[in-house]
Structures are given as structure tokens and as C-alpha cells.
Amino acid sequence: MIWPAINAVYLSFTSTNLLNLSEQTLIGLDNFRAMLADPVFYTALVNSLWWTFGAVFFQLLFGMIGALALNQNIKFRGLIRGLVLLPWATPSVLIALMWMWILDPNLGIANRMLGFIGIGAQPWLSDPGTALPTLIFIDVWFGIPFFAVMILAALQSVPHELLEAARIDGANAWNTFWRVVLPLILPAVLITTTLRLIWTANFFDLILILTNGGPANASLTVPLYAYQTAYRGMDFGLGAALAVAQAAFLAILVVLYMRQIRKSDIA
Amino acid sequence: MLRRMATIATVVALVVAGCSSASTTPSPTTNAASGAPQTAAPTATPTAAPAKVTSINYWYWQDDVTDTTIQTLANQFEQLYGIHVNIQSSIAQPNFYQSLVNAIAAGNAPDATHLNTNMFGQLIQAKVLEPLNTQIDAWSGKADVIPSMWSFVKGPDGQTIYAMPNKFLMFYMYYRIDLFQKYGVTVPKTQEEFVAAAKALTHPSDKVYGFDIRGGANGQDQWAAFLVAGGAQFLDSTGKVAFSSAAAKTSNNLYISTYPDYTNPGAINDGYAQITSNFEAGTAAMIINHLGLAKTLDKWDSAKTGVALIPSATGDPTKTTYMGTMNANAVLAASTKKEAAFKWISFLAETQAQLAITKSTNGYLPVVTSVANDPQFASNKYMQISIQAAANSVTAWPPIPGTTVATQKTWQPLFQGALTGKNSADAVIDGVGNTLSTGK
Amino acid sequence: MSAANSRASVSKVPQLSRIRPIYFLIAAWLVGVLGPYVWMFITSITPPSDLSSIILFPSHPTLAAFPSLLTETPFFEYLVNSIEVAVGTVVLTVACALLAGTALSRYRFRGRSVVLAGVLFMQLFPSILLIVPLYVELKTIGLIDNKIGLVLVDTAFALAFSTWLIKGFVDQIPREIEEAAYVDGCSKWQAFRHIILPLARPGITAAATYAFIYSWNEFLFAMTFTFSNSTRTMPVGLSLFVGENLIRWEFLTAGGVLASIPILIGFMYAQKGLVAGLSSGAVKG
Structure with a gap:
């Protein structure tokens, strides 16, 4: 199972054309040199950082709030839990086309609504300044339910006695959450956030369909660039190098995470 | 003991479920084996003889899932020649090339496949496609193919034919007759007139814009069609890349000058869906496209739709080159059933199949004379303008590796950069020209 | 203590004091989530020819x-x-x-x-x-x-x-x-x-x-x-x-x-x- 990943690392040191694998040659660090000399790589790297951390931060924040809300004894809880889950369970191709249609600058409902309440039309995906934030917004919308469900599950392991005790001690809701609930759900939140950061960094379906990295590379991320290089430019080695470079960044996250849990692991 | 079992349980769970780690390197030797065993249809159709029915795999993308034309043709073909065609048509066009590349790399390529202009170059260079000259020379239908069609399926040597022409499309201009009348604008013939018309048609208070420039995915075709009409050429007479020229730059500047003032809001990102819906909604007065849009418009309100040749440098069609795009069928070099595969793709280029394809959901231009002259197309204005354009000098993106990269990777960021002022307009021409010649 | 009791008690804590805000929050969330889907549904019952001209609801909805x-x-x-x-x-x-x-x-x-x-x-x-x-x-x-x-x-x-x-x-x-x-x-x-x-x-x-x-x-x-x-x-x-x-x-x-x-x-x-x-x-x- 680990083989495909090892293979990707190997490819990054080769010149590879998928259509003609017999001419594959080892070229050492040439791909990485080409990558570092390419200004577009740095644009993509900065975009990737915004995309990954921006999207996951808001997903986590709203997912946490959502999980706390869904954990209350509310009416129609089952139905509501099911309904708010929907974005997560919708294929990204549909999410992308749905939002493309909503945000369409000429015919979309979003700008018409903004018109009604007196705010002018927004360029959304068509301005280099707003394209990436708009994509992040859509990804947040898409990703909140994932965090909500994971945190909701984690909340179940908080013993009721502790909440009761905190209440009797006169702690307010905020203190109870911060001092009692959060430490207990932290392991689940940490692994969920770590993996979500990795997945988000590698996820480019939405961007591919909605802007294809545009306008003028304003929403180009590293994996999208890797994909374009490998499958459009037919330079699989360089594409793999881009992916490996990003994987190295992400590996730092994994190491940080492993260190963190080893510290708190009471074993 | 339990500890060891736990280790085993973990490892087994992770490894077994993680699918076998049978680590076969994708090697060229696996390329030779055709993927037929895995994808062959289960025991053909009931009508076919149970033994020895040759079955070939054919990849195809459908514009419209409800269109049954190609399957009907395959059934007819099987009755005629006893060859079963297992059509793999559930790959959408945007994912098609990538899927084909993966299948080829994994040694699971089909026997024959549908391709378009933008995909030829890299495949030809990698020798993935079977040269067809000998078989075509022996094919009875050869004389019926419109001679100019062959130039779109020949390799860079100008001799070797790698695919059988199947569907042809010419780019032309669609315009809203009602909006032209309302604002008193005449149909532009030259590219300067085009920019002036775009300006005159733009009335933001009415939500009408002159031209919906296609700045997003695959807008390079519309752009290139405009530039070619403006005098740009992809290759010179010796077959060398000659894209960067004064004419190309002049025309490119005119095209870009419509943005952002005379184009639809958000046009920088617009793809096919946006330009067509803006045109139908009457927020765009002019767009460039080909016949692919015609059937959609026919369902809507054809009376409001005018068609014209793409404005050119001189305004004189006989001195202008018009751009088209070719969808063709190729036989894969790795196929073990090349004869059957060729039989099928040549069948698709014969009169009966051409007639059916031309009349299918979206409509295409036939590549054979016998169908092009069919009287039933005489009343179709979309077909007529296409034929009119094709009667002049015609070109398409050349079948060189650089075309795939230029159209799929290089063009969009540079063109959008020119629209936003991030880079110069000329940088688009130089960048695309460079990609065409270097393949990078 | 029984599980059933404890479940009731955990929900009582916030329920008494903040029933209103929770429902506002949930309602806002539902609107945000379902809005795009409602729009998608409206699109699905709009004949293709009206797609570019619909205002809020199609005049000839069709299933x-x-x-x-x-x-x-x-x-x-x-x-x-x-x-x-x-x-x-x-x-x-x-x-x-x-x-x-x-x-x-x-x-x-x-x-x-x-x-x-x-x-x-x-x-x-x-x-x-x-x-x-x-x-x-x-x-x-x-x-x-x-x-x-x-x-x-x-x-x-x-x-x-x-x-x-x-x-x-x-x-x-x-x-x-x-x-x-x-x-x-x-x-x-x-x-x-x-x-x-x-x-x-x-x-x-x-x-x-x-x-x-x-x-x-x-x-x-x-x-x-x-x-x-x-x-x-x-x-x-x-x-x-x-x-x-x-x-x-x-x-x-x-x-x-x-x-x-x-x-x-x-x-x-x-x-x-x-x-x-x-x-x-x-x-x-």
C-alpha cells in the first residue's frame, strides 16, 4: 500500500513521460532545481498556504460551534443532523458546478440577492484578489459538516459527571468548555485537524473546475500545478517533484503531531 | 502472545485491506498486453455467434449522455462484420485525456479511441498511435474523404496519418440579431470593426455587453480562431512553428482590447457554459463558437441568432484562414486487434455513419463529400456558415506535442495575465509560440 | 447513576438558559446549508430553455x-x-x-x-x-x-x-x-x-x-x-x-x-x- 507513495518519490528524481515509460531516466535533483527556479512554484506555494490553513481554520471553528449546537437536546435533532451533513456528502464536481452557477457574475443568484439588499455585484471568482478567498469560502462551506460530526462524536466521551461538577462549581459555559470539554476532546480534534490539513492541501477538484488556478494563477495551488505539469505538460517527474515538495512540508505537520501525542500519551 | 497477535492483527488489517502490495513497476513490457480481458463485454450480444466473436474496446466521449448514435452504429457494425465493439463512453471529455494516459501507462489501453486536435501531439510523439497510411490506401472510402481533412490527422512529418477523420467543426461568430438591431450596429467584417461593434453593443444599464470573451478553461480555441483570421499561423510552409508574428500580435491586441469594458462581467473566467448562457440570456451580443452550440440554440430561439464568419484582418474571406477543430479516431499501437479496430474507425468515416453522426444531438460537420453535399443541410444556417468558412483556407492547432501543453497549460495564465495587466499582451503570443516549438 | 438520567442532565444545562440562541444558530446554519440545494432544486425543475432567464422561481416548473x-x-x-x-x-x-x-x-x-x-x-x-x-x-x-x-x-x-x-x-x-x-x-x-x-x-x-x-x-x-x-x-x-x-x-x-x-x-x-x-x-x- 505504501508502494504508490514510494513510487511518487522515486519519480521525482526521474524524467518520466507516462506515455513512454521505456524512456524513463534518472536525472537526480534536476526536477527540484527546475521547480525552485520556477516563479510560478512560489506563487502556488503561497496560495497553498492560504488555501490550506484558511479553509481548515474556519472549518474547525464553525465545525466546533456546530458540534456544540448539535449536541444540545434540540427538536428534530436527527433530521437537523442529517441535513447539515449534506455538503460533506455531495460530490465535489456537483459542489463546484452548484457554486459556479450561484456565483455567476451575470446570471447568478448571489449577485442578484446582493443587488436586492443594496450591495453591488461582486466579482467573486473572476478577480485575482477575490478568487482564492471565494474558493476558501466554498471549501469551508463544504468542510464544516466533517468537523461537526467528528467533534460531535468526540463530545460523547466527555463524562457527564465532569460537566455537572463544573456547573456546581459555578463555572460559566465558556470556562466549562475551555477547561473541561476541550482538553478531553483535544486528541480527536488534533488528529482530525492534522489530517484535514493534509487533505485540504492535496484537494484541488473545486479549484480545477471553478477557476483552473486562475485568474492568472491567483488561485493556483501546488497540487493543481503538479497535476497540470504531470498530465498537461506530460512531465510526470517534475509533477512528482512538486508533490514531493509539498509532502515534505506536510510531513512536518505529521512530525509535530506525533511529538505532541507522544508528550501527552499516558502509556 | 496476545501482544504478538495484536501486532499481526494490526499489520494484517492495514496491509490486506490496503489492497495487495503486489508491487509491479509500470514497465513498458506491460504496455504490450492489451486490456481486453478485463474490459471485454461479457459474452457479446445474444444475436452474435457464441464462438469467436472478435471484440474490440473503443473509447469515446459523449457530449450528451442520452445520445445513442454511437451505440446504434456499433450494433449495425457488429451485424455487418461480426465484430463486437465494446464502447467505453462513460468518461466526460474534461477527464478523457488523463484517463487515456493512465490506461496507456498501466498497459490497459483500448484498441481504438476517439481523440481531438489538442490531444494528438503527445500521443504521436510517444508512438502510442498506429500509423494508418497502408490501411487507408487500401480502404474503399478514401476517395470520399474531403482532401483537406487529412492535414489535421497527419504527424509532424506531414506524411504519416495517425487517425481517421471523424467529426469536424469550424469556428464562427454567433451574434444576437435583436441586439444588433436595437443598437443599430452592423455585423463586423474586419477585426477593427469588431472592436467598434463590441463597444457600440455594450450597454451596462441594459445588462448588455458586446462580446463574451472566453478567458477561462479552453478559451484558447476561440482566441486562436480570432488570431488565425487576423493573419496568425501556427506553422510555416516548412512545418516549423511560426506562431509569433506581427499579425498575431496585432490581432491579439485587438481581441484583448475588448476587456474589460466591452465584455461581460467575469468574462476572464468564462467557459463554455457561461458564454452560451450569457448569449441565450441576451447579456452577450457576440460570442465565438462552433456548430456544437447550434442544436442548443435551435431548441431555444433560433430567430434571434445570427451567424457570421469571424472578423478577419482584411474583411475578405478569400484572403483569410479560418480555424477548425477535428475529432478523429485512432488505433492504439499496443492493440492486438488492429485490423478489427481499423475496420471500426473506417466504418465511422463512411457515408452511413457520417450521416448519423452529423444529425446526432449536437451536430458536427461531416468529413466526407457525400454527406457534406446532402441537400438537407442546405437550410441549416449553422451548417451553411461552417461550410462557407471551410471553403476558404483552413487550419487547426497542429498535431505536435506543444499543442497539448500550449492549449491546456500555457495559454490560460498568460492570457488572463494579459487581461489583468499582470503581463503584456505580447507575452501571450511569445509564450504560446515558445511552448509550441519546445513542447514545454 | 443511569445512562438515561445523565443524558437528560447534560442537555438540561444549556437548555434552560439558552434555548433561543441555539435555535437561531441552527436556523441560520440550515439556511446556509440548504440554500444552495434549494437553488439546485429550482434549477432542476426549470426547463433548460428558461435557465438563463429565471428570476427566482421558474414560470413553467417541470419535473x-x-x-x-x-x-x-x-x-x-x-x-x-x-x-x-x-x-x-x-x-x-x-x-x-x-x-x-x-x-x-x-x-x-x-x-x-x-x-x-x-x-x-x-x-x-x-x-x-x-x-x-x-x-x-x-x-x-x-x-x-x-x-x-x-x-x-x-x-x-x-x-x-x-x-x-x-x-x-x-x-x-x-x-x-x-x-x-x-x-x-x-x-x-x-x-x-x-x-x-x-x-x-x-x-x-x-x-x-x-x-x-x-x-x-x-x-x-x-x-x-x-x-x-x-x-x-x-x-x-x-x-x-x-x-x-x-x-x-x-x-x-x-x-x-x-x-x-x-x-x-x-x-x-x-x-x-x-x-x-x-x-x-x-x-x-
Whole structure:
């Protein structure tokens, strides 16, 4: 199972054309040199950082709030839990086309609504300044339910006695959450956030369909660039190098995470 | 003991479920084996003889899932020649090339496949496609193919034919007759007139814009069609890349000058869906496209739709080159059933199949004379303008590796950069020209 | 104390003081989530010719897209395939993740942290770059164009997170409960069956939900590794409605609406598993 990943690392040191694998040659660090000399790589790297951390931060924040809300004894809880889950369970191709249609600058409902309440039309995906934030917004919308469900599950392991005790001690809701609930759900939140950061960094379906990295590379991320290089430019080695470079960044996250849990692991 | 079992349980769970780690390197030797065993249809159709029915795999993308034309043709073909065609048509066009590349790399390529202009170059260079000259020379239908069609399926040597022409499309201009009348604008013939018309048609208070420039995915075709009409050429007479020229730059500047003032809001990102819906909604007065849009418009309100040749440098069609795009069928070099595969793709280029394809959901231009002259197309204005354009000098993106990269990777960021002022307009021409010649 | 009582008490805490804000929050959330879907539904009942001119609601709504989606396209078959693949993925993923997660949580063995870190390693790359070696592997074992092959690949990718998640939940179960069970004469298996399983139930539910949705949405593997209508899944089906020169909005949206129904029903049922652990009162006393 680990083989495909090892293979990707190997490819990054080769010149590879998928259509003609017999001419594959080892070229050492040439791909990485080409990558570092390419200004577009740095644009993509900065975009990737915004995309990954921006999207996951808001997903986590709203997912946490959502999980706390869904954990209350509310009416129609089952139905509501099911309904708010929907974005997560919708294929990204549909999410992308749905939002493309909503945000369409000429015919979309979003700008018409903004018109009604007196705010002018927004360029959304068509301005280099707003394209990436708009994509992040859509990804947040898409990703909140994932965090909500994971945190909701984690909340179940908080013993009721502790909440009761905190209440009797006169702690307010905020203190109870911060001092009692959060430490207990932290392991689940940490692994969920770590993996979500990795997945988000590698996820480019939405961007591919909605802007294809545009306008003028304003929403180009590293994996999208890797994909374009490998499958459009037919330079699989360089594409793999881009992916490996990003994987190295992400590996730092994994190491940080492993260190963190080893510290708190009471074993 | 339990500890060891736990280790085993973990490892087994992770490894077994993680699918076998049978680590076969994708090697060229696996390329030779055709993927037929895995994808062959289960025991053909009931009508076919149970033994020895040759079955070939054919990849195809459908514009419209409800269109049954190609399957009907395959059934007819099987009755005629006893060859079963297992059509793999559930790959959408945007994912098609990538899927084909993966299948080829994994040694699971089909026997024959549908391709378009933008995909030829890299495949030809990698020798993935079977040269067809000998078989075509022996094919009875050869004389019926419109001679100019062959130039779109020949390799860079100008001799070797790698695919059988199947569907042809010419780019032309669609315009809203009602909006032209309302604002008193005449149909532009030259590219300067085009920019002036775009300006005159733009009335933001009415939500009408002159031209919906296609700045997003695959807008390079519309752009290139405009530039070619403006005098740009992809290759010179010796077959060398000659894209960067004064004419190309002049025309490119005119095209870009419509943005952002005379184009639809958000046009920088617009793809096919946006330009067509803006045109139908009457927020765009002019767009460039080909016949692919015609059937959609026919369902809507054809009376409001005018068609014209793409404005050119001189305004004189006989001195202008018009751009088209070719969808063709190729036989894969790795196929073990090349004869059957060729039989099928040549069948698709014969009169009966051409007639059916031309009349299918979206409509295409036939590549054979016998169908092009069919009287039933005489009343179709979309077909007529296409034929009119094709009667002049015609070109398409050349079948060189650089075309795939230029159209799929290089063009969009540079063109959008020119629209936003991030880079110069000329940088688009130089960048695309460079990609065409270097393949990078 | 009984589980039922404690559940009631936890919900009472916030309920008394802040019933209003919660409902406002939920309502806002529902509007935000459902708005785009409502718009999608309106699109699906709008005839294509009116699509570009609709204001808020079509003047001639039609449900024609639904029957033609079911009769003229293989979408329904794809939907059934999707359900099969997703259920297969859930069963396999949860079974493996439960075993692996429990083992990793409860037992210290050599190579434990290597396994823990190793399962994360695969996730570091965009899957598009892993697809060719995977293709070759599947071809070697003869599972191209096969739902089982798809289940295996989906499981391989869903397993990392599921294992970690379940391990985390098992970590939270105090060992004392298990030890008490052993004193009562429980075997290892009985302790697993009667203590770990029910107490980790929210984690298992979350992992199952994740595995289901992962497989449900998975597009790249399904598109690359399957070919025939009997193996293609729903996301591939949706992608087919976007042609080179034609977008069948009415099919896309009707398909989206149809595809969300099993999810909605499934999760309304599954979310009951998100209620804390030992409902049978196994450790009472």
C-alpha cells in the first residue's frame, strides 16, 4: 500500500513521460532545481498556504460551534443532523458546478440577492484578489459538516459527571468548555485537524473546475500545478517533484503531531 | 502472545485491506498486453455467434449522455462484420485525456479511441498511435474523404496519418440579431470593426455587453480562431512553428482590447457554459463558437441568432484562414486487434455513419463529400456558415506535442495575465509560440 | 447513576438558559446549508430553455428531468453501485480500523509508532500522482473494472483516519473498566465485545460515516479503475452530464437531489450511534 507513495518519490528524481515509460531516466535533483527556479512554484506555494490553513481554520471553528449546537437536546435533532451533513456528502464536481452557477457574475443568484439588499455585484471568482478567498469560502462551506460530526462524536466521551461538577462549581459555559470539554476532546480534534490539513492541501477538484488556478494563477495551488505539469505538460517527474515538495512540508505537520501525542500519551 | 497477535492483527488489517502490495513497476513490457480481458463485454450480444466473436474496446466521449448514435452504429457494425465493439463512453471529455494516459501507462489501453486536435501531439510523439497510411490506401472510402481533412490527422512529418477523420467543426461568430438591431450596429467584417461593434453593443444599464470573451478553461480555441483570421499561423510552409508574428500580435491586441469594458462581467473566467448562457440570456451580443452550440440554440430561439464568419484582418474571406477543430479516431499501437479496430474507425468515416453522426444531438460537420453535399443541410444556417468558412483556407492547432501543453497549460495564465495587466499582451503570443516549438 | 438520567442532565444545562440562541444558530446554519440545494432544486425543475432567464422561481416548473434521468441515463445503476461500494468500504474499513485501532491503543508492541506514522504517509500525496502504480497493482490482481477493487482502494485510503479515530476513542476508555470485567471473569473477547465496542460507539459511528462519505464522493479512482455501467459510481455519473458542448443542468441537479436522499436517510439513522456508549448499562455498579 505504501508502494504508490514510494513510487511518487522515486519519480521525482526521474524524467518520466507516462506515455513512454521505456524512456524513463534518472536525472537526480534536476526536477527540484527546475521547480525552485520556477516563479510560478512560489506563487502556488503561497496560495497553498492560504488555501490550506484558511479553509481548515474556519472549518474547525464553525465545525466546533456546530458540534456544540448539535449536541444540545434540540427538536428534530436527527433530521437537523442529517441535513447539515449534506455538503460533506455531495460530490465535489456537483459542489463546484452548484457554486459556479450561484456565483455567476451575470446570471447568478448571489449577485442578484446582493443587488436586492443594496450591495453591488461582486466579482467573486473572476478577480485575482477575490478568487482564492471565494474558493476558501466554498471549501469551508463544504468542510464544516466533517468537523461537526467528528467533534460531535468526540463530545460523547466527555463524562457527564465532569460537566455537572463544573456547573456546581459555578463555572460559566465558556470556562466549562475551555477547561473541561476541550482538553478531553483535544486528541480527536488534533488528529482530525492534522489530517484535514493534509487533505485540504492535496484537494484541488473545486479549484480545477471553478477557476483552473486562475485568474492568472491567483488561485493556483501546488497540487493543481503538479497535476497540470504531470498530465498537461506530460512531465510526470517534475509533477512528482512538486508533490514531493509539498509532502515534505506536510510531513512536518505529521512530525509535530506525533511529538505532541507522544508528550501527552499516558502509556 | 496476545501482544504478538495484536501486532499481526494490526499489520494484517492495514496491509490486506490496503489492497495487495503486489508491487509491479509500470514497465513498458506491460504496455504490450492489451486490456481486453478485463474490459471485454461479457459474452457479446445474444444475436452474435457464441464462438469467436472478435471484440474490440473503443473509447469515446459523449457530449450528451442520452445520445445513442454511437451505440446504434456499433450494433449495425457488429451485424455487418461480426465484430463486437465494446464502447467505453462513460468518461466526460474534461477527464478523457488523463484517463487515456493512465490506461496507456498501466498497459490497459483500448484498441481504438476517439481523440481531438489538442490531444494528438503527445500521443504521436510517444508512438502510442498506429500509423494508418497502408490501411487507408487500401480502404474503399478514401476517395470520399474531403482532401483537406487529412492535414489535421497527419504527424509532424506531414506524411504519416495517425487517425481517421471523424467529426469536424469550424469556428464562427454567433451574434444576437435583436441586439444588433436595437443598437443599430452592423455585423463586423474586419477585426477593427469588431472592436467598434463590441463597444457600440455594450450597454451596462441594459445588462448588455458586446462580446463574451472566453478567458477561462479552453478559451484558447476561440482566441486562436480570432488570431488565425487576423493573419496568425501556427506553422510555416516548412512545418516549423511560426506562431509569433506581427499579425498575431496585432490581432491579439485587438481581441484583448475588448476587456474589460466591452465584455461581460467575469468574462476572464468564462467557459463554455457561461458564454452560451450569457448569449441565450441576451447579456452577450457576440460570442465565438462552433456548430456544437447550434442544436442548443435551435431548441431555444433560433430567430434571434445570427451567424457570421469571424472578423478577419482584411474583411475578405478569400484572403483569410479560418480555424477548425477535428475529432478523429485512432488505433492504439499496443492493440492486438488492429485490423478489427481499423475496420471500426473506417466504418465511422463512411457515408452511413457520417450521416448519423452529423444529425446526432449536437451536430458536427461531416468529413466526407457525400454527406457534406446532402441537400438537407442546405437550410441549416449553422451548417451553411461552417461550410462557407471551410471553403476558404483552413487550419487547426497542429498535431505536435506543444499543442497539448500550449492549449491546456500555457495559454490560460498568460492570457488572463494579459487581461489583468499582470503581463503584456505580447507575452501571450511569445509564450504560446515558445511552448509550441519546445513542447514545454 | 443511569445512562438515561445523565443524558437528560447534560442537555438540561444549556437548555434552560439558552434555548433561543441555539435555535437561531441552527436556523441560520440550515439556511446556509440548504440554500444552495434549494437553488439546485429550482434549477432542476426549470426547463433548460428558461435557465438563463429565471428570476427566482421558474414560470413553467417541470419535473421531467427526474423520469428522463432514470430512464434515459444509467444514473440509477450508478447510484446502486455507489451504495454497494460505499457499504463495502464501510464494513471493511470499520472492521480493520476497529482491530487495528484497538490493538494500537491497548497494546505496546515493536513498530507501533512506525505503523501509526506509516498510515499517515500515504495521505501526504495528491491521489492523482499515486494512480498509475495503483492501477498496475489492481490490474495484477485482476480487479480492474470491479467493485471489489474499488472497495479495496477506497478502504486503503479511508483506513488511516478511521484507525486513528478509533484508537483515540479506545484510548479514552479507562482501563479500570476492562480490568474490572476481567475480575468478573470476562475473556479478552468478551471485554472487547461488551465494553470497548459499546463505549467506542460514537467513534465507530464517526469512522463509518467518514468511510461511507469518502467512498460516496470518491471520483478519481472510480473514473480511472472502472469502465462499465455495472461498476461505475454516482460521482462519475454526474460528471457525464458535463459534455464538451453541452451541460445537462437538469440532470446534474436532479441527480444531485436523488443522490442526497440515501445520505440523508442513512445519517438520520446512523446518528443515533453518536449517543454515548454503554446504553445497556453494562458497567452499572
